[in-house]
Amino acid sequence: MESALIFIVLASILGLYMTWGVGANDVANAMGTSVGSGAITVRKAIIIAAIFEFAGAFLAGGHVTGTIRKGIIDPSFVTTPEILIFGMLAALLGAGIWLMVASYFGWPVSTTHTIVGSLIGFGVVGLGVDAVEWGQVSGILASWLVSPLLGGTIAYLLAQSVRVFILEADSPLEAAKRYGPIYVFMMGVLIALVTVWKGLSHLNIDLTTLQAVAVAIAIGLLTALIGRVLINRVRVDPDADADFHYAGVERVFAPLCVFTACSMAFAHGSNDVANGIGPLAAIVSIAQTGEVTQESVLPIWILLLGGTGIVIGLATMGYRVMRTIGKKITELTPSRGFCAELAAASTVVIASRLGLPVSTTHIIVGAVLGVGFARGIAAIDLRVVFGIVTSWVVTLPIGAGLAAFFFFFFKGLFL
Amino acid sequence: MRSTNPIAALFGKSPFRPMQEHMRVVEECAEEVIPLLEALRDRDHERVLGHKDKIFALEGEADDLKNELRSHLPRSLFMPVDRRDLLDLLNAQDSVADTVQDIAGLVVLRGMEIPGFMSDGLLPYARRVVDAVHKCREVISELDELLELGFRGSETARVEEAIQELSVIETETDDQGMALVGLLFEHQDELNALEVVYWDRLIDLIGDIADYAEDVGDRLRLLIAR
Numbered sequence: 001m002e003s004a005l006i007f008i009v010l011a012s013i014l015g016l017y018m019t020w021g022v023g024a025n026d027v028a029n030a031m032g033t034s035v036g037s038g039a040i041t042v043r044k045a046i047i048i049a050a051i052f053e054f055a056g057a058f059l060a061g062g063h064v065t066g067t068i069r070k071g072i073i074d075p076s077f078v079t080t081p082e083i084l085i086f087g088m089l090a091a092l093l094g095a096g097i098w099l100m101v102a103s104y105f106g107w108p109v110s111t112t113h114t115i116v117g118s119l120i121g122f123g124v125v126g127l128g129v130d131a132v133e134w135g136q137v138s139g140i141l142a143s144w145l146v147s148p149l150l151g152g153t154i155a156y157l158l159a160q161s162v163r164v165f166i167l168e169a170d171s172p173l174e175a176a177k178r179y180g181p182i183y184v185f186m187m188g189v190l191i192a193l194v195t196v197w198k199g200l201s202h203l204n205i206d207l208t209t210l211q212a213v214a215v216a217i218a219i220g221l222l223t224a225l226i227g228r229v230l231i232n233r234v235r236v237d238p239d240a241d242a243d244f245h246y247a248g249v250e251r252v253f254a255p256l257c258v259f260t261a262c263s264m265a266f267a268h269g270s271n272d273v274a275n276g277i278g279p280l281a282a283i284v285s286i287a288q289t290g291e292v293t294q295e296s297v298l299p300i301w302i303l304l305l306g307g308t309g310i311v312i313g314l315a316t317m318g319y320r321v322m323r324t325i326g327k328k329i330t331e332l333t334p335s336r337g338f339c340a341e342l343a344a345a346s347t348v349v350i351a352s353r354l355g356l357p358v359s360t361t362h363i364i365v366g367a368v369l370g371v372g373f374a375r376g377i378a379a380i381d382l383r384v385v386f387g388i389v390t391s392w393v394v395t396l397p398i399g400a401g402l403a404a405f406f407f408f409f410f411k412g413l414f415l
Numbered sequence: 416m417r418s419t420n421p422i423a424a425l426f427g428k429s430p431f432r433p434m435q436e437h438m439r440v441v442e443e444c445a446e447e448v449i450p451l452l453e454a455l456r457d458r459d460h461e462r463v464l465g466h467k468d469k470i471f472a473l474e475g476e477a478d479d480l481k482n483e484l485r486s487h488l489p490r491s492l493f494m495p496v497d498r499r500d501l502l503d504l505l506n507a508q509d510s511v512a513d514t515v516q517d518i519a520g521l522v523v524l525r526g527m528e529i530p531g532f533m534s535d536g537l538l539p540y541a542r543r544v545v546d547a548v549h550k551c552r553e554v555i556s557e558l559d560e561l562l563e564l565g566f567r568g569s570e571t572a573r574v575e576e577a578i579q580e581l582s583v584i585e586t587e588t589d590d591q592g593m594a595l596v597g598l599l600f601e602h603q604d605e606l607n608a609l610e611v612v613y614w615d616r617l618i619d620l621i622g623d624i625a626d627y628a629e630d631v632g633d634r635l636r637l638l639i640a641r
Contacts, residue, residue, distance in 0.1 A: 028420065028422070029420070029421065029422045032420070032422040032423065033422070036422075036423075036426070106420075108421030108424075163564060163565065163568065167563065167564055167568070168564070168568050168569055244559055244560065244563075245560050245563075246560065246563045321420060324420060324423060325420055325422055325423045328420070328423035328424075328426070329422070329423055329426045330426075330429075331426055331427075331428070331429040332426060333563070335563075361421060361422070364422065365421070365422075365425060368425060369493075372493060372495070374565065375495075375563075375564065375565035376494070376495025376496075376562060376565035376566060377426070377495070378426075378427070378429030378430070378431055378494070378495075378562060379426070379427035379428060379429050379430060379488075379492045379493070379494050380425060380426065380427060380492065380493040380494075381424060381425060381426070381427040381489070381491055381492060381493075382491045382492070382493050383489075383491040384421060384424045384425045385425070386491075387421070388421055
């Protein structure tokens with residue numbers, strides 16, 4: 001195809017920019033609760049994020065990428081392949097600009113919602129209203145409502161269980177040591193199962209259901225064992241306990257938060273990297289083959305590029321945002337941060353396994369509210385929740401408008 | 416990039432630690448009543464003035480903490496307890512310090528001297544009143560434990576118990592106060608009319624400290640009962 005290389009380079013730059021933005025901003029949102037609860041340091045969080053965001057993007061990022069690449073727009077409406085390339089470029093550029101504007105003003109905008117809105121915008125003006133897979137889109141929209149609710153519900157149940165089994169026990173400290181590894185086990189099994197069960201075909205690893213379950217349980221046991229070792233290393237300060245009876249219990253939860261931080265980074269990488277590399281993958285596939293195919297393998301280098309973008313974002317800006325969050329959130333205890341993050345990670349991992357592009361930030365907020373309802377969190381500002389919901393409603397039409405505009409721009413530029 | 420991060424902004428400033436800090440200052444303020452009365456007994460005017468100043472300073476500090484706390488409690492906050500109840504609790508705590516200030520002011524402004532017939536009963540009465548404030552601070556120091564459990568469950572039973580003890584102390588101070596007023600009227604011919612009025616008022620004010628301390632307990636009970 002003529003100018004194929006230009007398209008690929010342009011798309012790679014824009015895709016890298018999007019994933020850089022994810023690393024710079026969203027990772028801090030995803031892991032802010034464990035940093036904010038003081039359970040892990042900013043430095044640890046950055047190291048965990050770099051490893052597990054990358055792993056999540058690489059191992060489990062394919063499904064959401066698939067949806068963004070080919071699930072929102074019906075390719076059979078595409079008459080000239082270039083049109084789809086322009087559209088995808090427009091979606092990336094429009095989304096990138098909106099995210100930059102929103103960041104400048106401090107609006108809590110979701111990367112995921114922006115890119116989905118952009119794709120819809122391009123689809124409508126570039127290919128016609130019918131080209132948009134409205135069934136798929138409404139499924140995604142529904143998931144935006146359902147996922148924070150699901151995250152909130154899981155968080156509520158977790159927080160209740162922590163209260164009943166650990167905090168209300170005769171010896172909360174002993175109970176925390178006993179039940180802590182069980183929570184870690186459940187988390188390890190869930191995330192491993194969701195990932196390996198028919199999820200690694202792009203690495204040519206195909207496990208049967210039984211094998212997948214066995215691998216998941218093995219990983220769960222391993223994480224539980226590590227958790228146990230870490231918990232046993234916790235030393236309780238009797239003075240702190242005299243002032244605040246649950247200080248020791250909270251200390252037990254601190255190492256457990258390392259696990260939830262890992263899973264959150266993994267979940268986030270699997271879900272959010274797709275925002276940048278989904279359109280990129282589509283452009284590469286069209287530019288290389290010259291035609292729009294439904295079935296095409298996702299090149300590994302694109303997943304790697306996405307993971308790298310996130311890590312660069314982390315290294316350049318993410319740590320600063322993370323540090324700010326860590327300083328600002330002082331009221332969250334490790335046991336609460338643990339429940340919220342575990343619930344959010346589970347929800348995101350399940351959603352991305354189903355190929356649903358969801359907003360990690362919204363799910364985190366839902367999970368925090370869930371913990372608040374179950375056990376109470378000192379003070380949650382509902383104005384912020386309202387602002388998040390508002391920005392989410394506004395983002396779709398704006399993303400769509402910008403993408404439509406840039407579609408005509410690219411079309412005029414190249415055709 | 417983002418000037419206000421949504422996750423960071425989501426978490427408001429917790430009112431519970433500042434509530435405890437406020438109570439600690441109020442307690443310190445109330446404790447000053449004892450040395451103030453002791454100085455009065457010793458007719459040491461310098462010391463009386465010194466303790467009065469300290470009380471006024473602590474009351475001012477408590478006021479600042481109260482205002483600071485209030486300004487961080489917008490209506491949009493989602494808290495485990497009712498915002499109105501929490502503000503009422505804060506006001507009750509603050510009333511303790513206000514009353515102590517009234518006592519210090521009255522003693523200094525009116526140049527009061529302890530009459531002989533009251534010297535035995537007054538200080539034990541004041542000490543018991545301060546005991547009530549100690550108990551009150553103990554109850555408030557359980558706020559973070561209550562928060563950990565979401566203001567329900569086993570922890571509330573323990574706090575209820577402490578509130579009960581607080582109310583027992585308050586009843587004791589009521590009896591002591593009544594006895595002192597009785598004594599005052601028995602000896603009213605030894606004092607001039609104004610002195611009788613002021614002493615009646617002072618005994619009342621000292622008792623008010625315990626009343627407000629009990630009120631703090633009652634408000635906390637309401638907070639839990641919700």
